[in-house]
Amino acid sequence: MGLKKSILLIILILIIDQVSKFYIKTNFVLGESVDVYNWFKILFIENEGAAWGAKLSDILPISDNTGKLVLTIFRLFAIVGIGYWLFDIIKKQSPRTYILAVCLIFAGALGNILDSVFYGVLFDASNGNVATLFSDEPYGSLFYGKVVDMLYFPMVDTTWPEWMPYFGGSRFRFFEPVFNIADTAISTGVGILIVFNKRVFGEHDEEVDTSITSEEDYLSAKE
Structure with missing residues (x-):
């Protein structure tokens, strides 16, 4: 999978992700x-923190605004690192599965970064009314945007039996998190790396082994 196809895939994911968020x-x-x-709902929520709505201010003794800024800056550094990772494996002609996985991770991370960096100055608040694009009164500022989530799959929504210890009588819902297209791309990319671990990281070694036909070839390959 070459650079052009990788870029096209990333652009396609970004378009789908951003169009869906703008629509919501x-x-x-x-x-x-x-x-x-x-078992499937479109539910509009906004995520001010990291995965699953976690905030740095819940862990560290800092304000919500400081935590949000630190998280956004971290995401920017992370996307640079993932971009270098992707460019490097494309340059080395790594297995297609490997490149596909990193493309998905990169596109997803970039999609959520766009929300965090720009949405605060593009939209006004969505509390009690539909947001306006390019509003004169945006809800935030640069680097203080909220990530838009909308995909919700409450496939199981029930109550634990009363006889169960600790959980008895409490509500159980699966799948609880609300997420977006960018999150889906990241999760899919990570899943590919885990499930196809041997194919992703072992394909080059196998190709070298099949090309070795003699002891001299083996020693040359090792050098």
């Missing part, structure tokens, strides 16, 4: 939901 922001009020199926 400009058509849904915060907290509004639409049932697609019993």
Whole structure:
């Protein structure tokens, strides 16, 4: 998988991710939901923190604004590192599966970074009303945007039996997190690296082994 195809894939994911977020922001009020199926809903929420809504201010003795800024800056450094990683494996002609996985991770990370960096100055607040693009009164500032999430799969929504210790009578819902296309791309990329670990990281070694036909070839390959 070459550089051009990788760039096209990344652009395609970014377009789908951003179009879906723009649509939700400009058509849904915060907290509004639409049932697609019993097990799939479009639910508009905004994530101010990291994965699963976690905040640095919940862990460190810093304000929410400082935590948000630190997280956004960290994401920017991370995307540079992932970009270098992707360029390096393309240059080395790594296995296609490997490049595909890193493309997905890069595109997903970049998609959420766009929200964090720019959405605060592009939109006004979605609380109680539909947001306006290029509003005169944006809800935040540069680097203080919120990530838009909307995909929700409550495939199981029930209550634990009363006889169960500790959990009895409490509500159980699977799958609870609300996420977006960018999150899906990241999770898929990481999943590919885990599931196809041997194919991703062992393919080059196998190719070298099949090309060795003599002891001299083996010693040359080792050098």
